[in-house]
Amino acid sequence: MLNINYPKIEKKEFPNLQLNLxxxxxxxxxxxxxxxxxxxVGKILSIMLPTESNTSTTIKNISALWxxxxxxxxxxxxxxxxxxxxxxxxxxxLNIGSVTDVSDQWVLINLDGKNVFEVLSKGSPFDFNKFxxxxxxxxxxxxxxIDVILHHNDTNNIDLFVRKSFSEHLWLWxxxxxxxx
Amino acid sequence: xxxxxxxxxxxxxxxxFSAGGEAHIVRPKQPTELSDDEWADFxxxxxxxxxxxxxxxxHAHGCRKWFNVIRDxxxxxxxxxxxxxEKPPQK
Numbered sequence: 001m002l003n004i005n006y007p008k009i010e011k012k013e014f015p016n017l018q019l020n021l022x023x024x025x026x027x028x029x030x031x032x033x034x035x036x037x038x039x040x041v042g043k044i045l046s047i048m049l050p051t052e053s054n055t056s057t058t059i060k061n062i063s064a065l066w067x068x069x070x071x072x073x074x075x076x077x078x079x080x081x082x083x084x085x086x087x088x089x090x091x092x093x094l095n096i097g098s099v100t101d102v103s104d105q106w107v108l109i110n111l112d113g114k115n116v117f118e119v120l121s122k123g124s125p126f127d128f129n130k131f132x133x134x135x136x137x138x139x140x141x142x143x144x145x146i147d148v149i150l151h152h153n154d155t156n157n158i159d160l161f162v163r164k165s166f167s168e169h170l171w172l173w174x175x176x177x178x179x180x181x
Numbered sequence: 182x183x184x185x186x187x188x189x190x191x192x193x194x195x196x197x198f199s200a201g202g203e204a205h206i207v208r209p210k211q212p213t214e215l216s217d218d219e220w221a222d223f224x225x226x227x228x229x230x231x232x233x234x235x236x237x238x239x240h241a242h243g244c245r246k247w248f249n250v251i252r253d254x255x256x257x258x259x260x261x262x263x264x265x266x267e268k269p270p271q272k
Contacts, residue, residue, distance in 0.1 A: 053189050053244075068244035069189060125194035140190075140243045142197060147242050 007107065007168035014178040017113035022159070026079040027106055028087065030072045032097020040090045044083065045074065056138045056151055065138045065151055073149070075108070107167040111158045115181045122177045144173045183257045188264050189244045201237035203227045204249045231255050235269060
């Protein structure tokens, strides 16, 4: 049976690093290419989906992350059931694109502090040198051999998305790595 | 280990990608008219040359898109990267 409980993640503090579980929070996966799709999403969410690779857009409490040329993830506190229903009726049902609720698929962990990139560099093949100086950048990469989405939303503040089944393992790995900073 | 420039995401480590074999293999228009040997040729026979080779790669741990790479198999030097459906560069 599907385990709907969130992993045992409690707020942790290390020197210049804070780890925090940001759940529950709604996350939607949007896919589409047509002009109609972009117009409808823009009207409903009041946000333009980023078309440039590895970028994101944030307006108020909603962020749109570029995942691939025809795929985005939106998340935020302002995404409620009404918004979700509007997207489904205006996009999915009219076959303009697809809207999938991935709230239970991804777990959001917030990493904050000067040592964020030190921890990430320990287990990722990605070169964070350019990434750490630019805000609103989004990277999909590996961390300790686990797929993650990293959203650099503020200086030294990263929203890390990891699949729920891997989240507890990754959480333990981050904790363990942070001890040796 | 080497760096591959994904046409969508930019420079990434090879560990984020998975190799998809030889590129530009065209499926026969009438498979039913082929002999068993010809069909086996299409399905299984691949060049495995030491030198410049046309390959398909997938950015499995990134944007999950397929693209083509011209790579020298003897030293892993990448000569060109281009999207699916595009023609390979002339030089």
